[in-house]
Amino acid sequence: MKLFILPFDHRSSFLKILEKPNKKTVEELKNIIFTGFLKVYETYKTKKDLAILVDEKYGSKIIKFAKENKIQLCLPIEKSGKEILELEYKDLKEIKKIDPDYIKVLIRYNPLNIEINEKQDIVLKKINTFCEKNNYKLILELLVPPTEDDLKLTTNYDKYLRLNRTCQAIQEIQETIRVDIWKLEGFNEKGWKEINKMIKNKSQIIFLGRGESKEKVRKWLMESKKIKNIIGFAIGRTIFIDPIKEYAEKKIDENKASDEVAKRFKYYIDLFNK
Numbered sequence: 001m002k003l004f005i006l007p008f009d010h011r012s013s014f015l016k017i018l019e020k021p022n023k024k025t026v027e028e029l030k031n032i033i034f035t036g037f038l039k040v041y042e043t044y045k046t047k048k049d050l051a052i053l054v055d056e057k058y059g060s061k062i063i064k065f066a067k068e069n070k071i072q073l074c075l076p077i078e079k080s081g082k083e084i085l086e087l088e089y090k091d092l093k094e095i096k097k098i099d100p101d102y103i104k105v106l107i108r109y110n111p112l113n114i115e116i117n118e119k120q121d122i123v124l125k126k127i128n129t130f131c132e133k134n135n136y137k138l139i140l141e142l143l144v145p146p147t148e149d150d151l152k153l154t155t156n157y158d159k160y161l162r163l164n165r166t167c168q169a170i171q172e173i174q175e176t177i178r179v180d181i182w183k184l185e186g187f188n189e190k191g192w193k194e195i196n197k198m199i200k201n202k203s204q205i206i207f208l209g210r211g212e213s214k215e216k217v218r219k220w221l222m223e224s225k226k227i228k229n230i231i232g233f234a235i236g237r238t239i240f241i242d243p244i245k246e247y248a249e250k251k252i253d254e255n256k257a258s259d260e261v262a263k264r265f266k267y268y269i270d271l272f273n274k
Contacts, residue, residue: 002046003181003206004269005074005234006261007053008033009104012081014058017245025248026058032247032254033240034062036261040269041071048072050269053104053234055080056088063098074139075100077127083108085120092130103131104183106141111168112149121176128177141183141208141234144169163191170198179203183234185210186220192227199229209235214264221271232272239264 008014008030015021018029034052041050051072054062066073075098079086085107089095095103105127109117131138144165146157154160166184173179182205187195192205199205207224209217217238224230243260246252252260 001204001231002049002272003051003204003232004049004265004272005051005053005206005232006033006037006239006265007074007208007234007236008059008240009053009055009074009076010080010236011055011057017241018248023058027061029244029248030054030059030062032244032257033261034059034065035254035258036240036243036265039258039262040266044269049232051101053236056098067099072102073098073100074102074104076104076106078106084116085123087123087127092126095130095136096134100136102137102139102181103127104139104141106143107173108143108145109169109173110144110147110150110165111172112147112165117172124173124177132178137180138178139181139183139206140173140177140179142166142169142173143185163187163194167194167198170195174198174200181206181231183208186212186217187223189223189226192224192230196227196229205230206232206234208233209238211237211241214238217268218271221268225272233268235265235268239268 014026018025037052041047044050051074052066053074053076055076056063063073075095077088077095079088107120109120144162150157150161178201180203182203184205184207186207207220207230217235221233240261243257247254247257
């Protein structure tokens with residue numbers, strides 16, 4: 001199994017790239033990203049390997065098209081831009097109307113934040129119960145930001161502490177819910193091996209791009225290829241942010257922008273498959 005996701009479920013962060021954000025403009029830009037995805041999808045042999053991750057707020061038409069054309073759909077169900085996990089859908093039964101292939105949840109979880117994590121665990125259990133009852137697969141996007149104490153210990157949290165905190169977070173979350181696919185920030189090969197030791201229940205892994213440079217994401221990808229349990233990636237901003245900005249600034253047209261999205265998406269797919 002492989003899974004290459006083009007994620008453009010960004011909501012609060014998406015608005016920051018626009019001078020005068022409005023729903024119509026955001027929908028237009030997301031449609032350009034989706035068109036870029038389609039340009040890869042239409043010529044790609046193993047279509048079941050490809051998926052989109054898009055929100056209902058700005059991507060309802062895209063979701064409808066994806067469902068009608070049997071394109072794998074991942075649906076985010078968390079509220080955007082929240083430090084503590086909150087659900088976008090008050091009644092999770094609303095998700096059944098969309099019927100995605102995967103439910104995606106983003107959580108910021110540092111094991112040192114005990115009280116915050118106890119609150120988030122309640123939400124995770126609710127999601128887990130819903131997924132089990134309705135047979136939905138769960139992608140958990142785990143971000144492990146540093147606490148103030150972490151930053152006192154080191155000026156390079158990414159290098160010295162993030163791996164340890166991530167392993168701890170995975171261990172704790174697995175005691176609360178079952179995760180089908182972990183969506184994690186990148187590590188080197190040694191780090192991924194440590195992560196793999198923590199993963200239970202035959203869960204698999206994809207890595208995210210975190211909006212990093214092409215060079216850094218390429219490095220993460222090359223390291224991830226060495227780990228059997230890593231089945232692909234979800235790279236978003238690294239792929240679409242520059243073409244979208246250039247289009248918004250009227251430097252390139254819609255077709256050129258979607259071509260560039262397609263080119264970048266295919267670049268990482270080819271690199272993973274090589």
